[in-house]
Amino acid sequence: MAKLFLEVVTPDKVLVSQEVDSVVAPGSLGEFGVLPGHISFLSGIVPGELRYSDGADRESMLVTTGFAEVSNDKVSILVDAAEKAGEIDLGRANQAIERARGRLEKNRHDENIDLSRAEAAVERAVVRVKIAEKLI
Numbered sequence: 001m002a003k004l005f006l007e008v009v010t011p012d013k014v015l016v017s018q019e020v021d022s023v024v025a026p027g028s029l030g031e032f033g034v035l036p037g038h039i040s041f042l043s044g045i046v047p048g049e050l051r052y053s054d055g056a057d058r059e060s061m062l063v064t065t066g067f068a069e070v071s072n073d074k075v076s077i078l079v080d081a082a083e084k085a086g087e088i089d090l091g092r093a094n095q096a097i098e099r100a101r102g103r104l105e106k107n108r109h110d111e112n113i114d115l116s117r118a119e120a121a122v123e124r125a126v127v128r129v130k131i132a133e134k135l136i
Contacts, residue, residue, distance in 0.1 A: 023052045042069050
């Protein structure tokens, strides 16, 4: 059976570099799936869950913003940050949600606060919790 080669790369490290059967990623225009033989394309990546499978093995990870390139049975995911589902600290993620929401509520009318950055922090933390809770 044909395979895809998946690479998930952040500025710090390569998290995944292996052959897989399929990939599902959170694209800027919606979630997309890739199987061997897929047409080439580029997509933005938004914070969400990246899933991939190899036979009966299924893996999941959090990815933040970046982009994906699909070409010649290779899927390259380049993102600001990524974390495998099993490595997510649920308690820390819940604390991050509370901190980010607190900053938003407290500073919503402060002109010096970057609201889009604070809202993105909440979104990333919420996604992190959702992915971690799937393993429980």
